[in-house]
Amino acid sequence: MKPIRTAIFGTGFMGRVHLEGVRRVESVEVAAVVGRREEAAQRLGAGFSVPTATTDYRQVLRDGAIDAVHVCTTNAEHYRAVKDALEAGKHVLCEKPLTTTVKQAQELASLADRHGLRNCVCHNLRFYPLVQQMRQLCASGELGEILVVQGTYSQDWLLYDTDWNWRVDREASGVSRCMADIGSHFFDMAEHITGLRVTSVCADLQTFHRTRKKPRVSIETFANKLMGAGDYEATPVETEDFGAVVFQMGSRTRGCMSASQVAAGRKNGLRIEVYGSRASLAWGQERPNELWMGRRDTGNAVFIKDPALLAPEARSFADLPGGHSEGYDDTFKQIFRRFYGSIRSAAGPEYPQFIDGLRQLKILDAVLQSNENRSWVNVPV
Numbered sequence: 001m002k003p004i005r006t007a008i009f010g011t012g013f014m015g016r017v018h019l020e021g022v023r024r025v026e027s028v029e030v031a032a033v034v035g036r037r038e039e040a041a042q043r044l045g046a047g048f049s050v051p052t053a054t055t056d057y058r059q060v061l062r063d064g065a066i067d068a069v070h071v072c073t074t075n076a077e078h079y080r081a082v083k084d085a086l087e088a089g090k091h092v093l094c095e096k097p098l099t100t101t102v103k104q105a106q107e108l109a110s111l112a113d114r115h116g117l118r119n120c121v122c123h124n125l126r127f128y129p130l131v132q133q134m135r136q137l138c139a140s141g142e143l144g145e146i147l148v149v150q151g152t153y154s155q156d157w158l159l160y161d162t163d164w165n166w167r168v169d170r171e172a173s174g175v176s177r178c179m180a181d182i183g184s185h186f187f188d189m190a191e192h193i194t195g196l197r198v199t200s201v202c203a204d205l206q207t208f209h210r211t212r213k214k215p216r217v218s219i220e221t222f223a224n225k226l227m228g229a230g231d232y233e234a235t236p237v238e239t240e241d242f243g244a245v246v247f248q249m250g251s252r253t254r255g256c257m258s259a260s261q262v263a264a265g266r267k268n269g270l271r272i273e274v275y276g277s278r279a280s281l282a283w284g285q286e287r288p289n290e291l292w293m294g295r296r297d298t299g300n301a302v303f304i305k306d307p308a309l310l311a312p313e314a315r316s317f318a319d320l321p322g323g324h325s326e327g328y329d330d331t332f333k334q335i336f337r338r339f340y341g342s343i344r345s346a347a348g349p350e351y352p353q354f355i356d357g358l359r360q361l362k363i364l365d366a367v368l369q370s371n372e373n374r375s376w377v378n379v380p381v
């Protein structure tokens with residue numbers, strides 16, 4: 001089988017995770033890495049024997065032997081890179097959020113469609129085996145009618161006013177920080193698991209640190225915790241540290257969620273609970289191989305990931321036997337495998353596409369409007 005040749009744009013946290021993840025997919029070669037800084041691109045490229053390492057993504061797009069690209073740069077950079085890549089005829093896998101505005105996301109979704117190119121937005125967290133199992137249990141009617149969805153995505157890495165990252169800055173992140181960055185994963189998962197759509201939201205956002213001490217040296221994601229007392233400059237902050245959203249999914253199902261980057265002790269605490277008229281499910285990302293199942297009239301149970309016990313539709317999302325943990329890194333392998341599989345075949349994509357990225361931007365837009373107006377806002381279809 002002729003390998004598919006791909007390129008990674010961005011050399012930070014996600015650039016590296018994607019590079020490692022792609023190398024776990026059969027018959028895909030990383031042909032180029034693109035960084036903003038020459039030295040970072042060279043270092044990453046050399047470490048993985050990638051033939052091209054450059055700061056010029058357009059050079060990569062001109063290479064007719066490259067079939068696909070991964071866009072792993074800062075949020076505000078996604079739109080330009082994805083648009084150029086689609087116009088150059090490349091299949092595109094873009095990190096979330098797809099863009100920083102609904103309008104840009106609409107444009108990219110129609111552009112990909114017009115060019116007939118595969119397009120994926122990296123809501124990788126759907127790809128935990130037990131998240132897929134939750135989706136199957138909801139679809140099979142095991143839970144009865146879905147009454148309530150609730151949960152949180154809580155982290156602590158921006159707790160102090162000395163914590164800084166490009167996400168804090170509106171120019172790089174977009175208008176929203178916490179809701180765009182991690183709230184979007186929660187809503188994507190809530191809709192994926194239940195098969196229901198968020199129809200209306202009532203949100204309250206808060207920026208606790210209206211000024212942060214920005215380091216004078218550039219730092220990459222999560223690296224801020226390792227810095228000692230340094231040289232900082234006081235910088236005004238407009239993006240939110242925390243958000244809480246009460247939401248409706250159609251006429252009866254109700255939900256509530258919070259997203260926080262200032263929750264001391266919570267590292268990557270995504271937790272989602274689905275309460276049905278017959279049974280409930282609860283799952284947390286920090287113990288991804290355990291699924292709690294609750295019932296009122298019999299004992300509760302904890303289901304341990306084991307492909308042999310998963311619903312047939314969820315089984316292909318688990319590669320390892322029971323007792324062998326599968327975690328965050330594996331979700332990238334699963335999503336990339338399906339993305340590249342779809343480039344080779346005519347079968348319908350089994351992964352979130354740009355229209356799903358657009359969907360998240362519509363929810364986010366409604367959340368921002370709701371917070372601004374202090375009122376309920378409907379999410380457009």
Ligand SMILES: NC(=O)c1ccc[n+]([C@@H]2O[C@H](COP(=O)([O-])OP(=O)(O)OC[C@H]3O[C@@H](n4cnc5c(N)ncnc54)[C@H](O)[C@@H]3O)[C@@H](O)[C@H]2O)c1
Pocket residue numbers: 009010011012013014015034035036037040072073074075077095096097122123124166181219220221
């Ligand atoms: N799916 C997930 O679980 C997940 C997790 C973390 C981040 N993300 C997303 O991945 C993206 C990158 O985040 P990160 O955490 O890797 O950030 P990061 O700061 O670690 O890395 C960002 C990289 O983009 C580079 N960059 C910025 N502008 C560029 C440009 N014009 N051309 C080339 N490179 C450029 C920076 O130099 C840096 O290497 C964001 O959109 C973020 O939302 C997704």
